[in-house]
Amino acid sequence: MSIEPFRFIHATNVRLDEPLQRTGPLEEDARQIAEDATLIAFDRIVESCIDRDVDFLLLTGNVFVAEAFTVRARIALERGLALLADADVPVYVTCGDADPLTAWQGRITDPGNLTLLSSTDDDPVAALRDGRVLASLFVVATPGIDESALSLSGPAIFRIPDSTTWQVGLLGAGSGAEVYPGEMQQDSSDGLSRVDELVRIAIEGGANYLAVGEGTARATLKLNGGIAHDPGRPQGMCPNDTGVHGCTLVEVSEDGRARLTQIPTAAVRWESYSIEVDDDTSWDALVEAMQLQLMEAEPQPGEEVWLIDWHLAGAGQTLQALCEEHAQRELVELVEAELESAETPRRQHRFHIETTCSALDLEENRAWAAWQEVLRTESGRFLGSLRREVHDSDWSRSEWGRRIRNSLDDIENQQIVEQGERIGRKWLGHGREMQ
Structure with a gap:
């Protein structure tokens, strides 16, 4: 493939003006920074677009939370869009579960550089520079997608007519697609969801880059012919979001290869x-x-x-x-x-x-031995049952349902065992033997 080189920034789950969770008491200056953290991160995304002279900005969902859309969030978003418009930087947005299309329409002033994509039925959109096509953007999956209605051949949009144009598939936040480093399973019977199956089909159908928007963690999956990438949140939202957070600069070379560089944005x-x-x-x-x-x-x-x-x-x-x-x-x-x-x-x-108590106490404690047996036999069963109940519930596609699903997916059976052992040591390691 020979194309005109270009670059863009991919960000997701900005969640403008949403408060950070479980920060604990903070000193005054630190508290102010924490209160402004998501706004600061978005400002830095905008600044990075301008400083690096990108051809467009791609936001894959949950730019804001519609149910708690504050005045500060709206002002920050419109100011950022205006700055990008002045710099001739188009902005392409895939709507997420927290910021559906209806939340954007009529509530956000468009300075002329904003394009919203919210449905797999939408026609592909061409990203242009001086009238020349750089890339074609199309929606692969959306929040609340009916997986049972998906065919293995994927949406009709996968029949990409122009193989000379760099193809960008969009999976908005809440679509259920998550990127894990390594090799994706090829057999859907091995637990691969139908949405994740679409990721593989889209790549095989000619997509060069799948922009994933879940934002739970930064990850890249390389497949034959293309890559799927989630830049992660630009600002960690809770103590589980450890490490560096930011957006991704995607630089596409003449041969169609993409180089990904993380740009830190978190305060x-x-x-x-x-x-x-x-x-x-x-x-x-x-x-x-x-x-x-x-x-x-x-x-x-x-x-x-x-x-x-x-x-x-x-x-x-x-x-x-x-x-x-x-x-x-x-x-x-x-x-x-x-x-x-x-x-x-x-x-x-x-x-x-x-x-913790001494090893001797635990070795001679029958209550501790019984507790270990419960952890060994029941923890995995409990976690699996809880996951099935959440995924099968009617409210699992709501914002809170998505958060619970993500939390459960982050939990491993060994974590339950380790936490259970810590509790057991505290309560059973001392005192008289329980009969």
């Missing part, structure tokens, strides 16, 4: 670290271990606040002392003393202390 970053503590762990050793963890995570441009969860588990006097808040404050001061610099984001630390 607030979550991190979570676990450290085992025992009777031999000294205060100095713990400080050093925490500092090493922090030094391995490199701050990204624009990150202003880090919210760090420390999970300290084990036994010993050092861990027992950290059950007191004043000891936690002293520990943070020692950790920060060696790490502070002009470029370091301000860090806020939270501690989760889990003390």
Whole structure:
């Protein structure tokens, strides 16, 4: 394939002016940054489009939450669209489950550069530069898509007539398609959903790039002839969203190959670290271990606040002392003393202390043995049953249903076992034997 090189930015799940979840108490400056975090991320997406002179911006759903569409969100969105219009940057939007087509129509002022795509019945849209076609954009799947009505040949739009044009397939947030690195299963009977099957069919049908909008995590899946990519959220929304967040710069070369580069946009970053503590762990050793963890995570441009969860588990006097808040404050001061610099984001630390009992206590505790047996035999059954109940329910396609589905998909059976063991140690490891 010989085409005219071009570049665009792909972002999803901006969720303008939606509050971050479970931040805990924050100092005044940090709290203001957290309150503005999603607005800051969108501003940085717009700035990146202009600074990098992209040919268009692609937003794959949930730009805002229609049910809680604030004045601040609307102003930020319209200001960003206007800035991009002044820079001659078109904006293509695939509607998501949180921002359906009806929420855009009549509520957002279009400065002339906005194109909405919301249905698999929509005709392909040509992305142009100086009147020349750079790419063809079409909808592959939408929120609430009826998977039972899909044929294995896919929507008619997959019959791509022009193989010389770079093809971009769109899967908006809430369509149910998620990208996992590695190889996609080829047999739908092995658990591959029909929407995920569409991803494979679209690539085989001639799509060069599938823009996935779920935004739960950044991931790229390479298939024969093309790639499926989810840039992840531009701003982490909760403690589970650890690490770097941003949008993706897609640079398409003359031979049709795409190079993907993450552009950090988050002002607030979550991190979570676990450290085992025992009777031999000294205060100095713990400080050093925490500092090493922090030094391995490199701050990204624009990150202003880090919210760090420390999970300290084990036994010993050092861990027992950290059950007191004043000891936690002293520990943070020692950790920060060696790490502070002009470029370091301000860090806020939270501690989760889990003390365990001795191995001898547990070995002789019949209640603990019985509890382990319950975890071993029932945890997987419980998780599978819960997933089936949620996926089969009528409300599973709602916004809250989607959040619950995503949370369940992030849970592994081993996590339930480990959490159950922590609870069991706390309640069953000491005291008299339960009869």
